[in-house]
Amino acid sequence: MDVTPSAAGPVVRLIEEFHKLPGIGPKSAQRLTYYLLRAPEEEARALAEAILEVKEKITFCSVCQNVTDRDPCLICASSERDSSIVCVVEEPLDILALERTHCYKGFYHVLHGVISPMDGVGPEHLKVGELLERLKDGSVQEVILATNPNLEGEATAMYLGRLLRPLGVRVTRLARGLPSGADLEYADDLTLTRALEGRQEMS
Amino acid sequence: MTTPRIYKTEAIVLRQRKLGEAGKIVTLYTPNYGKLDAVAKGVRRPKSRLAGHLEVLTHTMVMLAQGRNLDVVSQAQAMESFASLRADLHRLSRALYAVELVDRFSPEGAESYHVFQLLLATLRRLAAARNVDTVLRYLEMGLLSLAGFQPQLAHCVRCERSLPAAPNHFGPAAGGVLCPSCEPKVAGSRPLSLNALKVMRLLQSGSFGEVSRVRIDPGLGQEIEMHLRAYLVHVLERDVRSAAFIDRLRREDFWQPAGVSS
Numbered sequence: 405m406d407v408t409p410s411a412a413g414p415v416v417r418l419i420e421e422f423h424k425l426p427g428i429g430p431k432s433a434q435r436l437t438y439y440l441l442r443a444p445e446e447e448a449r450a451l452a453e454a455i456l457e458v459k460e461k462i463t464f465c466s467v468c469q470n471v472t473d474r475d476p477c478l479i480c481a482s483s484e485r486d487s488s489i490v491c492v493v494e495e496p497l498d499i500l501a502l503e504r505t506h507c508y509k510g511f512y513h514v515l516h517g518v519i520s521p522m523d524g525v526g527p528e529h530l531k532v533g534e535l536l537e538r539l540k541d542g543s544v545q546e547v548i549l550a551t552n553p554n555l556e557g558e559a560t561a562m563y564l565g566r567l568l569r570p571l572g573v574r575v576t577r578l579a580r581g582l583p584s585g586a587d588l589e590y591a592d593d594l595t596l597t598r599a600l601e602g603r604q605e606m607s
Numbered sequence: 608m609t610t611p612r613i614y615k616t617e618a619i620v621l622r623q624r625k626l627g628e629a630g631k632i633v634t635l636y637t638p639n640y641g642k643l644d645a646v647a648k649g650v651r652r653p654k655s656r657l658a659g660h661l662e663v664l665t666h667t668m669v670m671l672a673q674g675r676n677l678d679v680v681s682q683a684q685a686m687e688s689f690a691s692l693r694a695d696l697h698r699l700s701r702a703l704y705a706v707e708l709v710d711r712f713s714p715e716g717a718e719s720y721h722v723f724q725l726l727l728a729t730l731r732r733l734a735a736a737r738n739v740d741t742v743l744r745y746l747e748m749g750l751l752s753l754a755g756f757q758p759q760l761a762h763c764v765r766c767e768r769s770l771p772a773a774p775n776h777f778g779p780a781a782g783g784v785l786c787p788s789c790e791p792k793v794a795g796s797r798p799l800s801l802n803a804l805k806v807m808r809l810l811q812s813g814s815f816g817e818v819s820r821v822r823i824d825p826g827l828g829q830e831i832e833m834h835l836r837a838y839l840v841h842v843l844e845r846d847v848r849s850a851a852f853i854d855r856l857r858r859e860d861f862w863q864p865a866g867v868s869s
Contacts, residue, residue, distance in 0.1 A: 427627055521700060521852035522622065522707045555663045555693070559703075562696045583653040592659025594688045 415441070467538070469514040469531045471496050479512060486510045491548040492535065492564065494518050494557065498550065510548075513538065518551060519560040527563060535564075539571055546574040553580045613672045613681070616640060619726055620665050621706045625651070632677065633661050635669065636709060636726060641719040645671055647680045660685040664692060664702050666727060691734045700856055701739045704849040705729050705746055711843050712750050725749045732815065740828055745818055747835045748810040756842045759783025760808050765793065775799050777834045779841040797837070803830045 411419070415437060422433035440448050464470070465477035472478070479485065479499070489510030493499055499512050515530045538544065547568055551557035561577055568575050581599035582591060591599070618635035621642070626632045629651040632644050650658040660667050660683035670682040692702045709726050713719065725746065732742045751757055762769050764783030776785040778796035784804065785796050806827065809818055823831075840846060 519852070521703045521849035522710075524848040524851065526852055526855060555699075555703075558693055559696065559699055562694075562699070566696065585654055587656070590656035592662075592685045592688065594662075594685070594690060594693075595659050597690070 468512045469516060469534055470499055470512060484509070487543060488545040489548065490535075490538065490544050490546070491550050493550050494552060494560075502550065510546075515551070515560070518556040519563055520556045521559075530560075532564070532567070536567070536571075539568070539573055544573060546576060549575065549577045553578070610640065610673065613670065615668065615670050617686070617723075618667055618669050619706070619723070619730070620661055620663050620667060621710045623661070623663055629655075631661075633680065634710065636706075636713070636719065636723055638720045638723040641716045642710070642713040643678065643716060645669070645678045645680050646674065647683075657683050659688075662688070664689055664706060664730065666730070687731075689730055689734050692730065697856060698733050698739055700849065700853045701743055702730060702733050704743060704847065704853060705733065707847055707849045708746065708750060708839075711845070711847065712754050721753055722750065725753070728815070736819065738819070738823070738828075740832065741819060741823060742815075744810055744828075744831055744835060745815050747839060748807070751838070751842065752811065754842075756782075757811065758807075758838055760804065760811060763789055765789040770804070772801060774801060775804060777838075779834075779837040782838075797834065799834060800827070800830060802827055803834065806831055807834070 418437045418440070419430075419433045422428050422436050423430060428436070440451070461473045462471050463473075463475060465472045465475055465480055467476045467480040470477050470479070474481075486509050490513050491502065491508060491510055492513045492515060493502070494515055494517065496514055499514065502508050502512075513531070513535050515532070515535075517525055517530050519525060519527060519530070535547075539547070547564075549561040549564055551560045565575050565577075579598075579602050581595065581602050582588070588596070616635075616637045616639060618637045620633055621636050622634040623631045626646060630646060630648045631650050633647050634642065634644050636642050647657050647661050649655050650661060652658075657680060661669075661680065662685075665685050666687040666689070668684045668686055669680055671678040672681050689702070692698045705726065709722060713722060729742055729746045733739055736742050758777075759782055762784075763775075763786035764778065764781050765785055766789050768786060770784060770786055773787070775787065775798075776790040776793075776796040777783070777799040778785050778790075778793045780795050781793050784799060785793055790796055806818075806821060806823060809821065810831075836847075836850065
């Protein structure tokens with residue numbers, strides 16, 4: 405990376421560390437470094453400790469595989485949730501998005517990735533075995549496949565659908581259609597077809 | 608070729624990777640500009656007007672604006688989105704293999720009209736054909752020929768004498784068929800049945816229509832696939848990753864897919 409050669413060693417090191425983070429370019433890395441250089445020591449210490457803490461304390465929930473600091477996680481430990489439904493998502497961040505709706509009261513399962521044959525990622529790299537294990541006792545009646553509606557997400561959903569249906573569990577897929585605030589004019593034909601197929605009676 | 612600042616082209620989307628907060632870099636295969644990467648801004652947001660038109664395996668018409676580094680997609684309109692490919696895991700896995708293979712064979716910006724046509728025809732065939740694996744073998748042989756790596760199937764690649772009408776060997780490193788007397792002198796060669804040789808010759812010189820009329824039983828299909836795959840790994844100097852997923856689906860074989868005989 406292009407750093408001023410006159411900068412002191414520790415400064416260069418911090419710039420390089422920031423540069424490794426997603427979405428941080430060389431200029432942002434420099435800005436962050438010089439901000440921390442001028443910031444009070446407590447602030448820098450708090451940041452460093454927070455980073456270490458997530459790495460030390462955060463593990464995967466043994467039930468849903470979400471990231472958590474206690475096992476089972478808050479969602480899995482809740483007694484107010486509907487234990488007959490499991491919603492399968494790609495990443496922990498997807499749970500945050502679904503929780504924002506306040507509509508879903510079941511449990512989750514995080515796959516930590518998606519089948520992507522071109523990148524060499526197959527089902528064996530995902531938390532699929534853990535999902536099958538969870539379904540064994542028969543208490544789960546419905547699995548919602550909430551992977552992203554793109555190529556890899558659809559491939560993963562199809563694969564899981566084939567795997568789960570013989571277990572006698574109801575397998576559903578999130579609806580796919582037009583997002584609110586969209587323009588029909590710009591919708592692609594695949595989305596429009598799905599939207600037509602999934603049309604609903606006006607109430 | 609000098610390209611205008613804003614240009615329009617057909618393309619097939621080979622690959623995507625994430626870029627920044629909501630963008631993606633899409634790898635496009637175009638008939639006139641070859642393989643190129645372009646930035647698609649904001650396509651990971653649900654309201655994106657481009658996202659659905661730039662999915663992998665879409666035949667699309669794009670408007671590109673030259674950028675400082677990468678070109679930027681300003682408009683896109685899907686022409687064919689191959690819905691039947693996406694609805695069947697067997698067909699989908701083959702289609703992903705097809706685009707990965709084209710991606711591996713193509714250096715950035717190389718002239719590409721025939722490769723584009725071959726890929727487009729392959730996707731259309733995969734969406735409809737009965738024997739999806741024959742479609743892939745035809746693609747493999749076609750790409751090898753277009754890239755100048757056509758395997759020698761007419762005579763022995765070592766002694767150049769004509770081949771006996773008996774089992775021979777195929778040597779990936781030698782670049783073709785070896786007759787029984789040359790075979791022991793070349794390492795890494797594997798037995799090649801007469802039927803497999805005949806089908807491979809047809810794949811090399813025939814039209815897809817001719818190839819698809821030949822009945823290829825599963826054992827013969829596997830033999831040809833093994834030879835071509837070994838040769839591709841030798842030429843590309845790496846594995847084609849999507850092949851592992853095809854193998855896995857075959858192994859697990861949850862169900863016999865409707866209309867697809869493998």
